[in-house]
Amino acid sequence: MNNKSVRTQFAKQFSFFMAIPAFVWVFICFYIPLLTIIARSLLTRSPGEIIPHFTPDYYAQLFELKYFHVIWRSLLLAFGTSVSCLLIGYPVAYFLARKARSAKNILLFFLMLPFAVNLLVQAYAWFFVLGKSGLINQALMMLGLISDPLNILNTPVAVYIGMIYCYVPFMIMPLYAVLEKLDQRFVEASFDLGADWFKTMWRVVLPLSMPGIVTGFFLVFIPVFGEFVIPNLLGGNKQMFVGSLISFYFLITRNLAVGSAFTCLSGIIVLTAAVFTYWRLKKLWA
């Protein structure tokens, strides 16, 4: 009797229906709400009508430059954050996985610690660095480089820094996992065969860590695209991003139909962007 049949017997002995609650939960609370968003964006019901009919009106309302600006800005932010996290995080992951021997566990602990506190707290911590009388301004004023405090908080720069800060662990962890498993013999072989350090990195280590790069990229790209908290707190809600516009429709104007249409539209765009990036990345190293 193999493993599978033992387990199938188990499932039959007990009721198979015991597995149903989880499926029901995920369908009712996840898939049906997603379909509701799509349906709400496409259907409308005039007064007195019972069966809703199709309308492209809500999407047509979004066909304005300012909405595409919001999506474009979010895409740019998501892309910039992912690339920056990769550039900042790759050497760190490399060091943690291959160079830090005894210090590895303690460094991993310190890497995870900020990650264990709430995103809101992480964003709040930057108030003390970027604020008008924050660390940066005080340091610059003490050095006599500036006379008036710089306005860093509530600008796109603050949002960008905050995003990198909060999302860089998501990039480092998959990179670390891949780099740790990378066979040292490949690196040695590359040196033996006469490649210099740069070439070994570019032609051996980097291609072998591609799965980690791709995972990390999407772990950063997708949540940053829809991020609401950081633009709101560090950006002072001065510039709309996708997350803030969606919440504006759903919570403030309570225009659920247009909000749903915007959610679908930006969802489609982020998916297209993600697939396109994946395809480009694959082509680059194929």
Next chain:
Amino acid sequence: MNVRSFFSAYGLRMWVSAFFLFLYIPIVVLVIFSFNESPTLYQWGGFSTHWYAELFQSAEVWQALRNSLYVASFATFLSVTMSLLLVYFGSNLRRFFPLFYGSLVIPEVVLAVGLLGFFSLFTVMLGFSTLIVGHTLLGLGYAVPIVSSRYDELEKHLTEASLDLGASYVQTFFRIILPLLVPALVAAAILVFVISLDDFMIAFFCAGGTTQTLPLYIFSVVRAGGSPMLNALSTVLLCFGSMLIMLIAALRMRKIFMFGS
């Protein structure tokens, strides 16, 4: 000195040190200012711990914490129980398990507005129940893969031996399978509990006006410009976070110790 030896000798170390400075400067400043005497947020006015005293006396914080713990306990219980039942009884539905990971790959804001739109469709009152529903969904996405991968790792011989030796299916479940799944269930429970405690987006959309959780409280204070008491609260949360990571690390080490080789 060529590039390689320079880089491996100094460059990489400097980069990593700079990175950890970047990671820790905001947190260190945040912690230092929690001991600030003065009520103005950014001006150092001498050492004091009175913000901590105020924090522990704040009724609002305790209420928010109580709400958060209440929601997190329910969500953890529901999602871990459901994933145990799913993994155990649904072994021939295995190919449908990826359905549970959908909630992990979409931006959280979409999840939150989806739930809000759905609740408003049926005019459900927003509050504890809607929060628990949302957090349970979030938890399922994490609990199902943890429990199912542990279940796959279990030695089939144990089950077979148990049945061969005359135990019934019920006995095998309670005496063999369940005890062996405990580490995975504990890990899943810790993770789901923490995710529920930390969650802001679903709470922001689905808590309604009356139910305040700890993240919602923190958000409202930060929106208002922050307060030294929030620094104290953040420091306390940081301590809990570090204990939690150590706990997880210890559990994992124990797991390797017990089941490794």
